[in-house]
Structure formats: structure tokens, C-alpha cells
Amino acid sequence: VSTRIAKSRVPMRKEPRQARSRATVEAIIEAGARVLGELGWAGFTTNTVADIAGVSIGSLYQYFPDKHSLIEAIRRRHFDDVLSVIRQSGEGTKPLSELVQDLVHGMIEVHGINPALHRVLLDEVPAYDGSRLPHGEFVSEYLDHYVKLVARCRNYERNAATEIVGQVLSSAVEGVIHNAARRGTLKSMELRQELIILVCSYLGASDHQ
Amino acid sequence: VSTRIAKSRVPMRKEPRQARSRATVEAIIEAGARVLGELGWAGFTTNTVADIAGVSIGSLYQYFPDKHSLIEAIRRRHFDDVLSVIRQSGEGTKPLSELVQDLVHGMIEVHGINPALHRVLLDEVPAYDGSRLPHGEFVSEYLDHYVKLVARCRNYERNAATEIVGQVLSSAVEGVIHNAARRGTLKSMELRQELIILVCSYLGASDHQ
Amino acid sequence: VSTRIAKSRVPMRKEPRQARSRATVEAIIEAGARVLGELGWAGFTTNTVADIAGVSIGSLYQYFPDKHSLIEAIRRRHFDDVLSVIRQSGEGTKPLSELVQDLVHGMIEVHGINPALHRVLLDEVPAYDGSRLPHGEFVSEYLDHYVKLVARCRNYERNAATEIVGQVLSSAVEGVIHNAARRGTLKSMELRQELIILVCSYLGASDHQ
Amino acid sequence: VSTRIAKSRVPMRKEPRQARSRATVEAIIEAGARVLGELGWAGFTTNTVADIAGVSIGSLYQYFPDKHSLIEAIRRRHFDDVLSVIRQSGEGTKPLSELVQDLVHGMIEVHGINPALHRVLLDEVPAYDGSRLPHGEFVSEYLDHYVKLVARCRNYERNAATEIVGQVLSSAVEGVIHNAARRGTLKSMELRQELIILVCSYLGASDHQ
DNA sequence: GATGAATGAGTATTCATTCAT
DNA sequence: CATGAATGAATACTCATTCAT
DSSP, X not given: OOSOOOOOOOSSSSOOOSHHHHHXXXXXXXHHHHHHHHHHHHHOOHHHHHHHXXXXXXXXXXXXXXXXXXXXXXXXXXXXHHHHHHHHTTOXXXXXXXXXXXXXXXXXXXXXXXXXXXXXXXIISOOTTSOSOOOHHHHHHHHHHHHHHHHHXXXXXXXXXXXXXXXXXXXXXXXXXXXXXXXXOTXXXXXXXXXXXXXXXXXXXXXXX | OOOOOOOOSSOOSSOOOSHHHHHHHHHHHHHHHHHHHHXXXXXXXXXXXXXXXXXXXXXXXXXXXXXXXXXXXXXHHXXXXXXXXXXXXXXXXXXXXXXXXXXXXXXXXXXXXXXHHHHIIIIISOOTTOOSOOOHHHHHHHHHHHHHHHHHHTTTOOOHHHHHHHHHHHHHHHHHHHHHHHHTOTTOHHHHHHHHHHHHHHHHHHHTO | OOOOOOOOSSOOSSOOOSHHHHHHHHHHHHHHHHHHHHHHXXXXXXXXXXXXXXXXXXXXXXXXXXXXXXXXXXXXXXXXHHHHHHHHTTXXXXXXXXXXXXXHHHHHHHHHHOHHHHHIIIIISOOTTOOSOOOHXXXXXXXXXXXXXXXXXXXXXXXXXXXXXXXXHHHHHHHHHHHHHHHTOTTOHHHHHHHHHHHHHHHHHHHTO | OOSOOOOOXXXXXXXXXXXXXXXXXXXXXXXXXXXXXXXHHHHOOHXXXXXXXXXXXXXXXXXXXXXXXXXXXXXXXXXXXXXXXXXXXXXXXXXXXHHHHHHHHHHHHHHHHOHHXXXXXXXXXXOTTOOXXXXXXXHHHHHHHHHHHHHHHTTTOOOHHHHHHHHHXXXXXXXXXXXXXXXXXXXXXXXXXXXXXXXXXXXXXXXTO
């Protein structure tokens, strides 16, 4: 009688308990990823997603309190996939040239997962808090990967310069890969080769600056 | 390849013949660019643009049959501005290192024109025809600039390899600059320096492949 | 006139025969009353009620065919509580002034049971059948109480005039008490005093008309 | 180029300039009042109001930024009507009995304007700020009318007791009139007579307390 | 019986576009 | 030509209710 009734607002409105509902949630996220990749942010409407997922709009809102939280789930899943690929590359104590090869292969593979979705997630989807730099945790781990590589060339010393070089390197690679993804030339061997050259030559040159 | 961009087929319902009309059209495009840059694609509504332009919504539709054609006009104007800057750089017969410097400076300057608008135009605005490659004419002249530079290093010989290298180079530079624009570090001198190193080292390395 | 309220025709899909069922129904009605009182009609959703009651939405619909019948049950229970308080006052052959005191005290006590619920039930809950006069049976017994009091002053003679005076008296008292409930001054002694004066003076004046 | 584009949020989105639009606004408010009175808060949907008004839902939102502001406009208009009637009564230096007659007549007339709307506005429509006491300005002027009357009986002396008596008096009269409105007996002469007796006797009695 | 996943009609609100004045 | 009032399809989200497990 005494405690007040309150409405909670959590990322996922209801944890799916039964197998059926877990499948529903999966279907919704999957459909959301497809819609976002194929139709872009403009075509991403909750009703469309529910349709594609083959569930009613009500079911969608049973598990996701709003559009935002659905996007968040899609983002989380995609970036988890991406990071798991990235983490696998760069392990061990290989020679530098091999590391770069691994990196480039890894990055290309990563973007092969779902390039369109990746681009939409990074470019089109508006940040809800108005920040211009969303995906915080993702970006930092991602960047870290490059910074480590640069440090590797410089006796594992990390400083401001290393950070900048890492930044430049990562955005250059990103640029090349995104562009190739847009053109559908992501699997071209020449591209892969050129990218390796780009990275190696820059790593070599920026070393003695 | 570098001829002026041809007027496309869709655009104006009525060519503005009189001075007043031309001023109105100008005001609308200007307002559109401002709205797009400041509020992003999500905030770009025809009514808002008309408001900011200080004309009635009816007048806007007098000159632009739909939202798409307005965007097209804004895009055209912005990319014309961009190209005019690009054309100025790379002229003459300077030594290579100077050419690269010119290029990098030029590109950075170009993105300084209206970075927000540039980004929105490239990333947020959806392609109306579903094409993944909008800005066709713009991109080709833009790319050409890089290809010429690459050719310059290889006895002015243009072939498939040159094209690819040009492509990689341009997308790498684009990637770095856009990323910097997002972070607001476009004017940093270290960045500029690193970018020059990146281009130079790649040009040198890809030469002897 | 003052016979027990008859069970209406619509209400329970299934009469709870076993102890557990009765407990479930009790819990639902209790939860419904709490939700209605605390969150108002706007916050009264069947899912919320089921949640608070600690039963599944399915169980709720096992016992109540629709929202309306649940409201009806809540109403019935509350008004039964109210009437049982009212019945206790006014018994016996006390002097008039004491009777009025009893009445006023009783009415105020009644509204103290669950003032928020009372108000919501009377003011917010829409009449399902479009009638402007819900609570029919309740109101009549309630009114009867006042009519009896008026009759007491007039040699126990009941006629049209008595009815009208009873009506005026009851609605005046109701008005004062509801208003006080809204303002939270229900327990103020001055109010109680003024209310007694109001009733006494009106009873006295309307006598010699 | 420098000042930021802002979206304003004012009570009325757009001031109607032409005669046509003023008529539209009038029609919407009128329809809103009808819907609210006839269907209650539960039946008051923006689409229904637009339908009844014979305008499109878009037109409604052209002038009222949201449901709330429409309600506010309806409320304002109704209470203005009510207050203008109230202000007319109680003027001049008539004998007390005549003043009471004026008051009662005025109040009854006031509730005859649109009793259903009045009740819904007071009881059903939720307060947007969560306050339990909306209609602030209205209620205070309304109450003031009664307090003045009470003061008149007590050598025009206003104090805490006067306030309370005014409050009791006003809520009693309100209660009687609202109840009569619900029953459709607002125009009954007996009722009017009884109400006058109620007020007079209470004023007399509470005088010597 | 009990559960809770699923449903979908209904609600507030936006915005590109038309057209009478 | 210019204006701005009017339109209505589309969108995010809610909640009473059903039904398979």
C-alpha cells in the first residue's frame, strides 16, 4: 500500500525467457540489420523492421522500448562481430610485414561482414545524445589496434606522436576500405596489395620523422 | 574528363529569367545549404528552408519541383565550389614534393569551406535513385586530380595501375580528412604534416612496385 | 430501498470456487484499486494491474472478461466499503444535532478510506454505457441516508419536497468534501465545523418553507 | 551564416492571418469543445476533433502544436465565457437577499453554457504539470466572488475565517449545481429556490459563529 | 488452470506537396 | 507570380485482448 508504483525505462523492456521469444528478438535484430543495410537510415522504420522480421509491431515494442534501443542492439551485435575478427589478427610475435598483412586482411574481412550496414551505422545513424562521436568504446578499441602496430615499429613506445600516426593510419585504411566497399571492389587483390604498400610505406616513413 | 558538369535533366521547373527570380533561387539554395549543414538531413524540411530563405513554401515549389531537386541544386553548388578550389592547385610544373603539399593544402582548404555541409552531403543524404554512387560527375573530376599526380611520378603514363593507385590515394586522403573534420582537428599542423608524409611515402613506394 | 446491491449480469467469466482462485481475484481487485488510486485512469492498464497483482495477464482475463468488468468489481468493492460505514452512522434515536454530527463525521471518514480512488472512480472513469449516471445503486442508498435525515426533521414525512431537499443537501456535502479532499484539507477541524453549521442551518431553514 | 537556426515552441504554432484560417481555428476549438463535452476526455482524440471540425489533421497541427495546447485553448475560451457571466452578477449595492439571488442565478446560468464540457474540463482532463490544482487563475477569481459575498455579511472584513466560509460555500453550491447538471434538473425552479435557501441560511448562521 | 508471447487497431504527430486566393 | 492555408499518407508507439504452450 505504501510503496509507489513506478515505470522503469531500461534498454531492453523485457528479457526474453522462453525459447520462442529469444527467437523473436533474434529475428527482429536480424531484420533490423538487413533493413538498415539495404534501405539506409531513411528506410529504417519500426513497422518495416517488424514486417521483415515477420512479427507484429507490438512484439517489436515488447522487447525494445523504442527505435533507439533497437538500433543500439543492432549496433552492439555488429560491432561485437567486428571486434571479434579484429582481436584475432595481430596476435603473436610475427615479423612486421606479416602483421601488416594480417591487419589488412582482417580489416577487409571485417568490412565484408556487412559493408552497407557498417557504413550506415557509422555515417547515417544520428547520435542520440547529439554527440558527433558515438560508438565510443568501439572506436577506441579499434584505434588501439592501430596504435599498437605503430608502437611496434618504434620500440613499443607509446606517446602523443604514436597516437596521431595511429589515427592517420586508421582513418586512411578506413577511407580506402569504405570506398572500395561502396564500389564493390573489396575483394580485389590489387586493392589489397596497394593497401599493404600504403601501410608499410607510411609506417616506414613516419618512423624517422 | 574534366569538362564542366553538364546540367542534368530533372531540375528546374522554370528557369529564372529575371533578376528577382534568380535572387529568390539563390536565397533558397543558400538557406538550404545552411539548414543542411546546421541541422543535418533530419532537420532539412522544405518548410524550414523556405522559412530561413524568407520566401513562402509556394515559391520554393515554384522553382524546385520537389525536395530532391533542391538537394541536387545544393549539391551542385557546393561541389562546384569545391572543384574550383581543386582546379587551382596542381597547376604549373612544380617539383613533386611541392605538388603534394599543394594537394594536401588544397584538400584541407576545400573541406574548410563548409565541412558540416560536406559531410552531410556525402554521408547522410540518401541517394534518391537507390544508387550507391551518387555525385558521379563530381567524383570523377575529383579522382582525376589524384590520378594525374600519380601519373606525374610515372612519366605521365596512365594505365589501370595508375587508376587504382589514384583511387587508393584519394580515398586514403579523404578518409583522413573526413575523420579529422569530424574531430575538429582539421587545422592541426601535425595532421597536415602526417598527411604529406603519407602521400609522399606511398607515391614513392608504389612507384617501384 | 436499502437492500443489498444485487450482483449485476456481466461480471465474472468464471466464479472462483476454490480458495486459491478467490485469493487471485482478491489480489487483482486490490492491485486494481491501488493502480487506479495512484496512477489515475490514465495509468490504469490491465497489464500494469496484473503486474502489481503478481499474476499473469492471462490469469486476469481468466476472471475478468474485460477491463470494464474489472473496474466494475473495483467500484463495487469500494462502494460496499463506503456504504458499510454510512450504515453505521445515523442508527438509533439520538437528538438531531447529534445525528448531523454523526453524518458529517461519517461522510468525512468515508472519504478518508481511499480518497484518491474515490475521486478517480467518480470523476475520471468513463461510463461505459454512455450513461451520465453510473453508480446507480450506490447513489440511491447513499441519497436515502440524507432523505431520512431530512424526514426526521419533518415528522418522518417523505414526499417530493423531502426528496429535493435531500438531494440538495447530499450534493452540497459531497461538493464540500470532494473539494476538501482535492486540497488535502479533509481533516481540518474548521472544515468539519463549518460543514455541520451548513447542514444544520439548511435543515432548520428548509423546515419552515 | 552565424546565428543558429532554432525551433520555437509557443502555445499557438502560427497566428492565423487570413480570414480563412481564423475560421479554421474557430472551427477546431468549437469542435474540440463539442467532442470533449459529448465524448469526454477518453473520446477526445485529435483525429476525431479534426473530423468533426471538418478539417484535416494537418490543419489542426498547423495551429496547435499538440493536444495539450488545444485543450488549453478550449479551456481558456470556456472559462472566459464563464467568468464574463460571473463578473456581471454581484455588481452594485443591492440588499443581501438580492445579491444571493443574483449569485445563484448567475451560477446556474453559467453552468447552462455547456455543463458537460465544464465537468469534463474540471474533473477528467489531466493536469499536464501533474498538479492537482489546475485552472489556477480561474478558480481564484471564481472563489473571490464568494469570499466577497461572505465579507459583505461581516462588515466587509476579510480574514482567514471568511476565506474558509467562502470556500465551503462555493464548493457546496458547485456540488449542488454539478449534480443537478448531471441529472438534467438545472432549470428546475425548486432547485433554484432551495439553493437560495441553502446559501442564505448558511450565511446567516455562519455569521454569529 | 496459469503463463507470457504475440497481435493489431488505434493515437499523436510530421512533413512533402497542392491549390485557392 | 507570390502566398500560406490545407491536405493526408506515413511514422513511432500503446494497450486491450487472444491463444499456444
